[in-house]
Amino acid sequence: MVEEILAFNRWSLQGVTIEDEGLKSAICLTPRIVPRTGGKAAKFRFHKTDVFVVERFINRLMTTGHRAKKHKITSGHQTGKGNTVYNIMVKTLELIEKKMNMNPVEVLIKAVEYAAPREEIITIEYGGAKYPKAVECAPQRRVDQAIKLMSQLAYHKSFNTRKSMVDTLAQEIMDAYEMKPTSGAIAKKLELERQADSSR
Numbered sequence: 001m002v003e004e005i006l007a008f009n010r011w012s013l014q015g016v017t018i019e020d021e022g023l024k025s026a027i028c029l030t031p032r033i034v035p036r037t038g039g040k041a042a043k044f045r046f047h048k049t050d051v052f053v054v055e056r057f058i059n060r061l062m063t064t065g066h067r068a069k070k071h072k073i074t075s076g077h078q079t080g081k082g083n084t085v086y087n088i089m090v091k092t093l094e095l096i097e098k099k100m101n102m103n104p105v106e107v108l109i110k111a112v113e114y115a116a117p118r119e120e121i122i123t124i125e126y127g128g129a130k131y132p133k134a135v136e137c138a139p140q141r142r143v144d145q146a147i148k149l150m151s152q153l154a155y156h157k158s159f160n161t162r163k164s165m166v167d168t169l170a171q172e173i174m175d176a177y178e179m180k181p182t183s184g185a186i187a188k189k190l191e192l193e194r195q196a197d198s199s200r
Helices: 053-062 082-100 104-115 139-158 165-177 184-198
Strands: 119-126 129-136
Touching (some): 053 082, 053 104, 053 139, 082 104, 082 165, 104 139, 119 184, 139 165, 139 184, 165 184
Antiparallel strands (some): 119 129
């Protein structure tokens, strides 16, 4: 009998499935006790599809990237230190489990699935004029965008406030899981899809 591997040696992924057919190939549900592979798959094409989705979230928390043309305000936690964001993620999952009485890794995976935008806008230039055009998002980009939006907005909400990064990240994930309009990632997804629909 093969012993089951648990995420963080605590949470099982048995029975967790992806409902969105377009994301089944882009979200890895293979659990890791310590989700820290050190980028050993990075030299392969589409390597992110083989990386546990929680590890992708941890990596994004280290470098959330730019929002508009400004680097994101981070409240001091975006240090590039793997141990710092690892502890943030573990505490966030513990808080989600305490508040929802559910498997927090499943909540995180479902939140990523629900917040992943299906369409977005690109700008094409024709005859010297620029026009918006709706395009479909690739599966890997959909997951990347959902993770980026949740991490950026959690950092933004914790900056210059009494709320900790753990609290804001947990709240963002729970709101995205429940598809509430208070979730910044869900609101941004709906806005993108609305703009894409009007640009057809």
